[in-house]
Amino acid sequence: MGFRFNDIEESEKTMMNFEEKVKKGGRVYVETYGCQMNFSDTEILLSILLDNGFYETGEISDADVIFLNTCSVRKHAEDKIYSRLNSLKKLKKSKPHLIIGLLGCMAERVKRELFNKFEFLDLITGPDEYRKLPELIRSVRRGEKGIAIKLSKTETYDDITPYRKVGVNAWISIMRGCDKFCSFCIVPFTRGRERSRSYNSIIKEAHCLYNEGVKEIILLGQNVNSYRYNDFDFADLLIAVANATGNTRIRFTTSHPYDLSEKLLKAIASKENICKYLHLPVQSGSDKILKLMNRHYTIEDYKAVINKARELIPEIGISTDLISGFPGETDEDHKLTLKLIEEVQFDSAFTFIYSPREGTKAFKLKDDVPLELKKKRLSEIINLQRKISLNIHKKLIGKKKQILIESYSKRSKDFLMGRTDCNKTVIIPKGNYNIGDFVNVKIKKVNSATLFGTVI
Numbered sequence: 001m002g003f004r005f006n007d008i009e010e011s012e013k014t015m016m017n018f019e020e021k022v023k024k025g026g027r028v029y030v031e032t033y034g035c036q037m038n039f040s041d042t043e044i045l046l047s048i049l050l051d052n053g054f055y056e057t058g059e060i061s062d063a064d065v066i067f068l069n070t071c072s073v074r075k076h077a078e079d080k081i082y083s084r085l086n087s088l089k090k091l092k093k094s095k096p097h098l099i100i101g102l103l104g105c106m107a108e109r110v111k112r113e114l115f116n117k118f119e120f121l122d123l124i125t126g127p128d129e130y131r132k133l134p135e136l137i138r139s140v141r142r143g144e145k146g147i148a149i150k151l152s153k154t155e156t157y158d159d160i161t162p163y164r165k166v167g168v169n170a171w172i173s174i175m176r177g178c179d180k181f182c183s184f185c186i187v188p189f190t191r192g193r194e195r196s197r198s199y200n201s202i203i204k205e206a207h208c209l210y211n212e213g214v215k216e217i218i219l220l221g222q223n224v225n226s227y228r229y230n231d232f233d234f235a236d237l238l239i240a241v242a243n244a245t246g247n248t249r250i251r252f253t254t255s256h257p258y259d260l261s262e263k264l265l266k267a268i269a270s271k272e273n274i275c276k277y278l279h280l281p282v283q284s285g286s287d288k289i290l291k292l293m294n295r296h297y298t299i300e301d302y303k304a305v306i307n308k309a310r311e312l313i314p315e316i317g318i319s320t321d322l323i324s325g326f327p328g329e330t331d332e333d334h335k336l337t338l339k340l341i342e343e344v345q346f347d348s349a350f351t352f353i354y355s356p357r358e359g360t361k362a363f364k365l366k367d368d369v370p371l372e373l374k375k376k377r378l379s380e381i382i383n384l385q386r387k388i389s390l391n392i393h394k395k396l397i398g399k400k401k402q403i404l405i406e407s408y409s410k411r412s413k414d415f416l417m418g419r420t421d422c423n424k425t426v427i428i429p430k431g432n433y434n435i436g437d438f439v440n441v442k443i444k445k446v447n448s449a450t451l452f453g454t455v456i
């Protein structure tokens with residue numbers, strides 16, 4: 001069960017209206033795949049549906065409407081959805097009134113063809129058309145198929161209050177789409193051109209979350225560094241959000257190295273509640289590959305940004321994304337990636353095997369690195385990064401860190417999981433502490449992924 005911040009006192013009314021709502025709209029179950037932007041979109045589309053007489057259910061067996069909010073970023077992500085759709089076919093047979101819809105990036109990429117592949121599919125909706133969902137559901141009930149896949153140059157859902165789960169953290173989508181057109185990336189085609197939400201509405205939303213006790217806010221966008229609204233840029237927005245939210249931690253993702261300004265680094269340094277953490281995808285250590293990827297920077301540029309970040313914010317944690325086996329990547333290019341990892345000493349890295357996506361520029365290049373070689377290179381990258389992360393973590397043994405407790409440890413309810421502001425995961429004994437507490441801990445032991453500590 002979730003809440004919207006204008007809705008808190010409505011539970012009684014909600015119960016009274018429940019049966020009516022179910023009659024009018026129905027129970028909606030949404031499964032979300034992919035990145036945080038998709039999870040944020042699910043909160044938006046649920047808000048739209050709730051305002052139109054629908055009701056959310058967490059039980060798929062109760063649902064009158066099932067939506068899969070999908071990701072297209074890798075072939076593997078789409079394959080997962082295809083197999084999920086096949087498994088829903090049986091459910092649809094046993095419950096003919098059930099509406100099944102496919103939303104998000106995959107709906108936008110594959111479009112109408114999905115109806116040919118899955119004749120039981122009722123509805124396809126792209127990320128910019130969620131306002132139409134109530135009407136599309138009504139048209140399905142009239143016996144039609146529902147499709148809305150137009151990309152918008154203006155839609156930001158600025159006026160929609162997301163339907164959020166009560167929790168320690170909340171994300172705020174500050175912009176949509178991307179204009180960077182990295183040659184491997186499908187996002188500009190599935191999420192459209194870049195547009196920023198209005199400055200004041202973001203600050204208002206952040207302030208409301210702070211009043212509701214949210215402990216960490218994550219500002220989201222495909223490339224938050226290029227946020228612009230009238231005269232305000234992302235550094236202005238970050239400071240304003242930090243000012244409006246007391247000691248709430250503020251994070252943001254994702255950053256593109258090309259747009260990361262010194263002004264932004266100074267903004268991060270200037271406010272205590274802005275987390276000292278930067279996720280800065282580099283993708284490759286080779287200038288030749290970066291050019292083919294259309295990344296708009298060289299390795300020298302990238303290192304200059306990292307150096308500046310460390311000069312202005314010495315304690316900053318830095319992570320990155322790396323792709324192995326991009327078309328044309330030679331052993332020499334791969335070695336340059338390993339060299340860069342050594343030089344930069346990232347705290348952590350998200351690593352991927354190159355996955356060709358139809359419609360992108362890179363799709364036209366010959367996918368000439370054999371899968372086995374891609375895998376071998378990937379494991380060399382992972383092994384090197386693990387060694388570096390472990391060394392960085394070892395230096396933290398005996399140090400004091402503040403963490404925000406986010407959840408129970410996955411392994412045991414006797415332990416809690418928290419994060420430092422540099423985004424390091426710390427496990428502590430449960431003791432008398434609770435999710436949402438800020439506590440100071442001493443680091444006792446480490447591995448390459450996790451720190452273990454005790455509260456001091």
Ligand code: SF4
Pocket residue numbers: 178179180181182185186187188222223256
């Ligand atoms: S910056 Fe590049 S990788 Fe990121 S969403 Fe935009 S096109 Fe894709």
